[in-house]
Amino acid sequence: MMARETRVALLTATAVAVAGVAAPCVLPLRTQIVFNPSASVARGWYRVDAVRAPGLLHVGSLVLARLPTSAAALAEQRHYLPAGTPVLKRVAAVAPQTVCIARQQVWIDARAVAVVRMKDGAGQSLSIWAHCGRLVDGELFLLGDAQLVSFDSRYFGPVRVDAVLGIARPLWTW
Secondary structure, eight states, rough: OOOHHHHHHHHHHHHHHHHHHHHHSSSOEEEEEEEEOOSSSHHHHHHHEEEEGGGGOOOOOOEEEEOOOOHHHHHHTTSSTTTTOEEEEEEEEETTTTEEEEEEEETTTTTEEEEEOOTTTTTBBBOOOOOEEEOOTTTTEEEETTTTTSSSSSOOOEGGGGGGEEEEEEEEEE
């Protein structure tokens, strides 16, 4: 009888172990580890946690986000990023903040926060997001920390909250 109980316990433990190893393959994870090779924010490794509620995103949050389709195509064409690569950017403004691009600067709530470049590092013209007004619910204006080299909302406009894949926290950067 003892041998049977031992076998059942061993099989149960094995099943639990296999399920634990296989679960990440079939279940969505709430946490990812990503490497950022871009100069937009510090290069290095980041922990990215799922956004549990859009209200948790605030000015200063570092997010991993998908680019709008046209911006992603331009980023691929100009070799800024491979196709489908999400970006790490800092939330610079949320609804209902006012964002204006004027005199080659980004203004958020009437305060200059970033310079707008007319050309990228390769000398190619950049299209500027020409807008002045309040962000609407569900929009985020994203800026890179290294603003002189960042391809961000200055050039493609705000992103939707649902484009955010998660909130990033640095693990090891340089």
